[in-house]
Amino acid sequence: MALFKRPEPSHPFWLPAETSLIEGVRWLIKLRWLAIAGVMFALLVGIRFLHLPLYWQGILAIALALVFFNLIYWAIFRERFEEGERSGQTYAFATFFAHLQISLDLILLTLLLYFSGGALNPFSFFYIFHIIIASILLKRADSYFQAGWALLLYSMLVFLSASERVPHYPLYPDFNLENFYRPDQIFLLIGAFAITMFVSAFLSSSIMERLRQREEELAQACEEVSRREKIKSEFARTVAHELRSPMSAIMNFIHAVRLSEKDRLSEKSLEFLERALQRGQGLIDLIRDLLELSRLEVAEPPKPEELEEIDLIAELELILSVEKTSADARGVAVYFNHPPVLPRIRYSRAAIQQIFSNLISNAFRYTPAGGVVRIELSREDGRIKAQVSDSGIGIPKEALGRIFSEFYRAPNAKQFSPIGTGLGLSITKTLIDRYGGKIYVDSEEGKGTTFTIYFDISPRSGIRRAG
Ligand code: ADP
Numbered sequence: 001m002a003l004f005k006r007p008e009p010s011h012p013f014w015l016p017a018e019t020s021l022i023e024g025v026r027w028l029i030k031l032r033w034l035a036i037a038g039v040m041f042a043l044l045v046g047i048r049f050l051h052l053p054l055y056w057q058g059i060l061a062i063a064l065a066l067v068f069f070n071l072i073y074w075a076i077f078r079e080r081f082e083e084g085e086r087s088g089q090t091y092a093f094a095t096f097f098a099h100l101q102i103s104l105d106l107i108l109l110t111l112l113l114y115f116s117g118g119a120l121n122p123f124s125f126f127y128i129f130h131i132i133i134a135s136i137l138l139k140r141a142d143s144y145f146q147a148g149w150a151l152l153l154y155s156m157l158v159f160l161s162a163s164e165r166v167p168h169y170p171l172y173p174d175f176n177l178e179n180f181y182r183p184d185q186i187f188l189l190i191g192a193f194a195i196t197m198f199v200s201a202f203l204s205s206s207i208m209e210r211l212r213q214r215e216e217e218l219a220q221a222c223e224e225v226s227r228r229e230k231i232k233s234e235f236a237r238t239v240a241h242e243l244r245s246p247m248s249a250i251m252n253f254i255h256a257v258r259l260s261e262k263d264r265l266s267e268k269s270l271e272f273l274e275r276a277l278q279r280g281q282g283l284i285d286l287i288r289d290l291l292e293l294s295r296l297e298v299a300e301p302p303k304p305e306e307l308e309e310i311d312l313i314a315e316l317e318l319i320l321s322v323e324k325t326s327a328d329a330r331g332v333a334v335y336f337n338h339p340p341v342l343p344r345i346r347y348s349r350a351a352i353q354q355i356f357s358n359l360i361s362n363a364f365r366y367t368p369a370g371g372v373v374r375i376e377l378s379r380e381d382g383r384i385k386a387q388v389s390d391s392g393i394g395i396p397k398e399a400l401g402r403i404f405s406e407f408y409r410a411p412n413a414k415q416f417s418p419i420g421t422g423l424g425l426s427i428t429k430t431l432i433d434r435y436g437g438k439i440y441v442d443s444e445e446g447k448g449t450t451f452t453i454y455f456d457i458s459p460r461s462g463i464r465r466a467g
Pocket of ligand 1: 026102110358363364366391392393395404408409410411413414419420421422423424426448449
């Protein structure tokens with residue numbers, strides 16, 4: 001019944017968090033800080049360790065210009081995209097904004113190269129990154145535009161590097177540039193550059209187009225699945241609801257027959273009635289759990305008025321007073337350990353009752369006679385730790401990862417206690433996810449099980465309970 005959740009991107013810094021243009025623009029601004037750090041680092045290494053005759057004043061000025069522009073970009077981004085509705089106009093502006101940034105970056109890269117060896121600088125390859133970035137953010141035609149712009153700037157760089165009339169900042173002064181910048185060589189260089197830029201634009205925008213299409217298909221499929229999930233939950237809720245009243249009536253009739261006809265019925269018939277009651281109770285439990293789960297699935301996020309300041313010690317004492325009778329009947333010893341006082345937690349009372357009733361009744365149910373169930377409350381790292389442990393049948397290793405899934409029951413549990421819905425833990429987990437906290441399970445088959453839950457202490461907790 002659980003709804004699908006889209007996975008979070010694992011490296012939001014290296015790639016945009018989403019394929020949407022606005023997220024892409026945010027990412028580009030973030031990435032530029034990295035590029036600025038890279039320029040400063042390269043300058044330091046070039047001068048200090050490689051002893052290159054770099055025109056550091058020019059390079060530094062460009063790094064500062066990048067910082068200045070990036071601050072302006074950031075301010076514009078916050079002003080235009082961070083808040084408010086995103087209309088068609090916003091997206092048109094975002095396209096222009098991305099174009100502007102990439103075009104200016106290409107100009108600054110060209111100047112950087114000019115001040116550090118011209119077209120012979122091996123960092124000329126960095127033009128490709130801008131084309132890939134353009135393909136990630138923009139449409140195919142836009143990335144061809146940027147490829148053309150990069151080609152124009154690179155050609156200018158080559159002509160500046162080859163020209164006699166402008167100052168030169170060679171990386172290797174003893175290198176014979178005259179031989180290198182021959183017309184045929186220049187033609188080859190620019191030709192190869194043009195092919196590289198346009199092929200990069202073609203390849204990366206093709207990949208992006210395919211990715212966007214897949215993403216759209218996936219989003220549609222997700223929507224369809226959620227829609228079906230909703231219909232299914234609605235159906236399950238209706239069925240469960242419709243079954244509840246007749247089932248309760250059937251149980252009442254069987255009860256009545258068993259009581260009124262007790263003396264006239266044979267042992268065998270009474271046993272059949274007893275078994276019918278047991279199976280009926282199983283069905284009623286299933287209906288109750290199904291209704292609870294489907295109610296939680298469609299529930300709105302918790303409202304502040306649903307939460308109360310809860311004293312876990314008092315709440316658990318209350319739950320134990322109800323549940324303990326089943327432990328006594330089974331010959332299971334119960335211990336409840338807690339410090340005399342504990343801060344309160346801010347939680348839903350109904351949820352607390354459900355969570356602990358599930359865990360404690362499971363502990364009783366899956367512990368053979370003579371076993372022990374311990375409930376412990378303590379403070380740990382500024383939180384409240386609640387543990388329900390038993391010396392029962394335990395959970396097989398291979399089942400541990402599945403016990404919180406709906407309808408799952410481990411084979412040893414089915415054998416030990418044939419009646420069970422496999423929904424209790426899934427409700428417990430859903431409630432904890434909904435109202436806050438963390439649940440962990442630790443178990444060894446044949447030895448016992450411990451469920452641990454951590455709750456945050458209520459910020460308003462000042463009321464303490466005397467022990
Ligand atoms: P149910 O108990 O009705 O089967 P739950 O959702 O409460 O459903 O539990 C799911 C499964 O987790 C159980 O069927 C059982 O395999 C395992 N489990 C839960 N609590 C315990 C426990 N205290 N000891 C052993 N197994 C447990």
